[in-house]
Amino acid sequence: MNLFADIRTLVLGTLDGMTKAGQLPEGLVFDNVTVEPPRDAAHGDMATNAAMVLAKPAGLKPRDIAEALATRLTDDPRITSAEVAGPGFLNLRLAPDCWQGVVGAVLAQGTAFGRSDLGKGKKVNVEYVSANPTGPLHVGHTRGAVFGDALASLLDYAGFDVTREYYINDGGAQVDVLARSVYLRYLEAHGQEVAFPDGTYPGDYLVDVGEALKAKVGDAFVDKGEQFWLDEVREFATEAMMDLIRADLAALGVEMDLFFSEKSLYGTGLIEAAIADLKSKDLIYEGTLEPPKGKVPENWEPREQTLFKSTEHGDDVDRPVMKSDGGWTYFAPDIAYHYDKVQRGYDALIDVFGADHGGYVKRMKAAVSALSGGTVPLDIKLTQLVKLYKNGEPFKMSKRAGTFVTLRDVVDQVGAGATRFHMLTRKNDAPLDFDFDKVLEQSRENPVFYVQYAHARVASVLRKAAEAGVAVDDAILAAADLSQLDHEAELALAAKLAEWPRLVETAARSNEPHRIAFYLNDLASAFHGLWNRGNDVPTLRFVQDDAGITQAKIALARACGVVIAAGLGILGVEPAEELR
Template identity: 60%
Template sequence: MTLFTRFTAHVDAALDALTAAGTLPADLDRRNVTVEPPRDASHGDLATNAAMVLAKPAGTNPRALAEALAGALRAIPEVAEVSVAGPGFINLRLHDDVWRKEIATIVGEGNDYGRSTRGQGVSVNIEYVSANPTGPMHMGHCRGAVVGDALASLLEFAGHKVIREYYVNDAGGQVDVLARSVHLRYREALGQDVGAVPEGLYPGDYLIPVGQALAQEFGDLYAAAPEAEWLALFRTRAVAAMLVLIKDDLALLGIHHDIFSSEAELQAAKKPEAAEAVLRARDLIYDGVLEAPKGETPEDWEPVELPLFRSTKFGDDQDRPIRKSNGSWTYFGADMAYHYQKAENADQLIDIWGADHAGTVKRIQAAVAALTEGKIRFDVKLVQMVRLLRGGEPVKMSKRAGNFVTLADVVREVGKDVVRFTMLTRRADAQMDFDFAKVVEASKENPVFYVQYAHARVHSLHRRAAEAGIAASAADLSRLDTEELALVRFASQFPRIVETAAAAREPHRIAFYLYDLAAEFHSLWNAGNDRPDRRFLVPDDHAVTAARLSLATAIGQIIRNGLAIMGVEAVTEMH
């Protein structure tokens, strides 16, 4: 139980007592009651909005209710002072021993400090990356990959069962283009002069080894054969080769999915037909004619009757066709079935999409709501593009890839941890610049460096204390003063940050918190630059050093835990 959940329980107990006394009605909804740090630290250590939230439904005055609640909270041994502010906010100041005990809790729980059971084992399917299997990963895929993977780790840390999934779009026209591009490289491997790669095919050199492998396996069997004889085979082999590339690239970022779901297999298993049958049974699909395109109507447009999903019943601006006029599935029809399949095996769904897919969010949310009768929570997190710079100048494209900068090249240049941390230093829906010069800069303005430097300082302190024969075990934490305990107060917010970030599906909050924690730690550390008595290591005062070493140990532990959620390793020294 964290400090915040413990005091939430104290507030609940106080409310129970007021209910038993007849001051409050028994059926009050307390879900919006919070216990959190006050916005102004000078007001206290904790604050609750209980009186403000409950007074109106209880038919009482919020200030009067706050005074009654404050009286009950004053009886808690850990509470030094309770005050009522404004119209009814309640502020609590805790005894210093609470914060000293929190240091022991952090160190004692170690890698589990901040871990929560709030998720209650609820299963969450997170689908992320899901790039078309037509080539290696590029930096356009990177941010969504990191956000999705960090979110998965965050939800696991918060007590959820998580399924990491990648959807392989291997049934569309783009994989036919891939097969034709590979056939060109196959003929090239056989010694044919294929000239420049024609417009419309994939030009990247990464397809050369695929063509060579096919030439070695089949010789010239398909060199002059009609497309109908080799297209399906080359498509299967090319997609398999691209998935190897994709998995290798993701592994460079420390990303591994639990499931790779195939769109082709989904359609072969008749999942779209099953989803259509469910919706028709609920009168949510009908045969109708789409409205003419807005603006000037194309000359070749003619009204065609199609099966339409009633997405307008769920907030969409128009009903959506699930099949084309030739009977094949629309992108929406296939995606609808895919989400139906995911919902059969998870309690909640999350999709990580590029911002260019924003227009399809409502229709897929409508489909999930219809297919699951609103029983499955479904969130879509949109991720903005990343602009690559080097010293402020746009980065040129990769020759090997053909027309983009590969993820592998970026990771090999700056490292996995720098890439992952940087991708989480802004909200996913905010645009981002990734400057190769700045992300490796040794300055406070570079969050990656600043947080890692804090952890390296803790490790350095342990090494120097050991050389001086000082250990943190059995430290007298009463030697910590007000400034040092203020750092503990901030550190103790980590479990709450984990829970709120998980509830909001926002892993960047962990990065933001770690930066602020590092800033508080560096500030305390740097106070020793001018005052030797404020240093963490005071050679002639082993008791103070041991207490400060315990404090630093706790800070280092939280940094490691937060970085682990982000998929970043905590360094022990800076180079």
Template identity: 60%
Template sequence: MNIFRHFETRIEAALNALVAEGTLPSGLDFSRIAVEPPRDASHGDLSTNAAMVLSKPAGMNPRALAEKLVEKLKSEAAVTEVTIAGPGFINLRLTSEIWLGGILDVLAAGAAYGASTLGAGKNVNVEYVSANPTGPMHVGHVRGAVFGDALANLLEKVGYRVCREYYINDAGGQIEVLARSAFMRYREALGETITIPEGLYPGDYLVPVGVALAKTHGDKLLKAPDTEWLPVVRDTTMAMMMDLIRGDLAVLGIVHEVFFSERTLHQNGAVEAVLKLLDEKGLIYTGVLERPKGDASEDWEERPQTLFRSTQFGDDQDRALKKSDGSWTYFAPDIAYHYDKFQRGFTTLIDVWGADHSGYIKRVKAAVAAITDNQAEIDVKVCQMVRLFRDGEPFRMSKRAGDFITLRDVVDEVGKDAVRFMMLTRKNDASLDFDFAKVMEQSRDNPVFYVQYAHARICSVLRNAAEQGIDIAEASLAKADLSLLKDEAELALVKQMGAFPRAIEQAAQAHEPHRIAFALNDLAASFHGLWNKGKDEPGLRFILADNRDVTIARLTLIRAAALVLSAGLGVLGVKPAEEMR
């Protein structure tokens, strides 16, 4: 049971009762009412702003309204005290039984703890990574990949049906460049000595592609004209690059359900179709864009182009759909792509992009609004840059060919779990510092370690208990007398666990998985604090030789805490550590 959600409904019931007896007018909007933990725990267990929010529409003084509401809430089960504070906050204090009961919920739910039906099975499409298929993924892709994946997990956790999607940019000019680069490697594989010309991809990840081409085609392609070998080489290369990328993503534990090819949109006429749709709405014209202000470059020239009236949907400028030579811009198939998502039944779209694409948000939102007649909502999450540090020193990747840090480099050095957690310790729209040393550091300062250590510590205590012959089977723990948990720090931990489902829901609604990382850090802090309290007061230790019942109750408590930690880590895609070594 989500205690906050439970009391939300109880408060609404109380308000409805007040409406029924004429104390409050009907037709009030309850949507802004919040039930939350008070900022200061001394105020109580729960706090609601109901009286303040409803005061104006009800035409009542907030405190007077609060008093009426308090009358109703006093009789509520599990409520021990109701007070009015400040401008009209209503603070509730609950029995410790109801909080302690939450421990059983955790045990019953296990790693699924915090799951809810908020999303009601609604389809959500999360598009993330979508890196150009021209080589292995580099470190710059990692944050968006982890963010998108954790967000997808989070939405699934609260009951959405999530489609994880990757848009393959396999139609642009860079694909031909890639194919030509692979062709060089093909010649190399046939025994030629090659030098990769300027402008082609020099990376040696194409060497296996050349070998594969040579194996399949022998020297047949050498004699063929461009028009013949190019499609062959392109398709083979693309397939191998996507395998490479899927492998990279797998290293991070990421698996997409749908890989959507841009090229298919050109081939099946979807781009023309969506342009026709926009044209019928009168949103397309031929015109000339103005020179961007502040652009003093020489090579600017006026060009008549096919333009989309994105300014009608909040964009700053109309946007080109065709280049001056009549071919499509990148934007045109992208509209078709988003329309395709809509046609596949998605009315909630989330795109995860890097900071370098932020200038693209308005036009895509405009396009989605236009083609779906505002029937779909799209949220574009931009992940700001990751700055890399080694031992506190920033370092940049040089642009020189081949000299970039790959996703695999990072994962090989610090491990999948550390990378994933660290990437989620900032909100997406703030830039993030990633220090290789800090991620591996075993200290309070490193949240990756700190949270893992809390979990491992609990596992360690449970192992010790088992060695001492204490039955820690789930079924036995479920029968513990939890009323023996009386210490303030114990109850604080229990309340924090009880608030966890709420944290999950709010993170999901805000599309902000980083909040889970912070909630876990807080939970770990409460546990470490409790553990250490047992040092000062031996009577508070988890395992007491002379009191089996209290021991069982405490082991149940920390077992539940471990489950909550692993539930949260699960959302982040991080495996909880059983021990630290």
């Protein structure tokens, strides 16, 4: 059940009737007609922009269309009033049984309430985290991991066929640096004193890897040149780091469907195939680029390179794919990786990058547009930085990591659920302050606690009702006389529940899972508000002397709990049954 979609269907049907009656001209397109909550709840239950978007193509005044539409809409028993506001917006008020029916629908459908067929089974690849396999995940990766995982769950809930993917950056020079760093720990494990040169990884997390390498090869590599050990240690160290990263992700509740190795692109013909595909479309040429902005012209040495005509697909400049010495640029394997995704048959691609990857957005979109002939959209989401605080001060770096605060530092402090929820309390491209004390604080100002407290209160009232001998099975509650939910506060809470299916689709269309966290906070606020009003108005309390009335009120509370649980499930957070 999607009440907003139902009323939109009513509006579109009414507009069609107005067209047939000659009140509107033939040929109007209704795609941009919306039905949504009004900005000010005092104005009504729903609002439609129909008159505003149709006035110009219809050649009519917006208010004239709105007034005619209002007259027809009130013929439907669901619409108790339709009022024209401003230049032509139409505010609608719905009959109470509409909202009461939402409560019954939630209980009948359970956590499937709000699930959508918006995606129609389209295949979507969400690539996220994709950290270099050189150490444990840090707090920046944590935000990207939470965002990507919640987005994947949201899209799945909205009817898409989702693949969660991690791109292992194991093809660059950084893995050689990792191997050298592990080799130093290996020598240390053999009792040697070592110094870590600049550019190596000095974190304690490599101590165990060095010990493990010693256990595997003994002293075979001691005091040997790189040519004897670099390849083997590189592979050993990379796998050890990926084991560490997988464990970090598991601690956060993140499980990938696929790990794709950058190294697999080399020597397999994938890069060559991707570039050949672009060349077949006349998008590869030999040429020179203008000097980068900020370069002094006389310091610039123009060199002929193999270039991709990315400007033909929305980029600012064309991009080199092969250097003058014949080696591939860093961009070439990125093209090949996305070429592979396109070849796998995805209908849409989503990449979640860190804030420092803003320069990659246009070139990667251009590449995917070119490779797919414009048929596969790529959405790139950037996650901004996280600032950590504790006791009012910036949180210090991790000694074990050496240079940064790790994902495990955060999860060990506050738990996976609180970490995930709080990481979604801001839009992905806005900076986020993560205060350990506030995340654990039991107050209205902590959205994690506030939403969990609402769910725990629902569980508490269900237990209380059961102890009083009231049947609280969902099927029985759904069959209760819900017309007894007639107070404005009860109807307002039911109306907030009705927004859930629409909210899911809106969030999925925009790839914005933070909207789920925002909605849950609003729903919790409405629930707590009703609970608190019961302190002053006894008839609003959930448990009454009359079992029938109690069941109706418990049905509303239970419906609220169901939707909170569904929303928390999308965010990857376990709903609380009680708080202590």
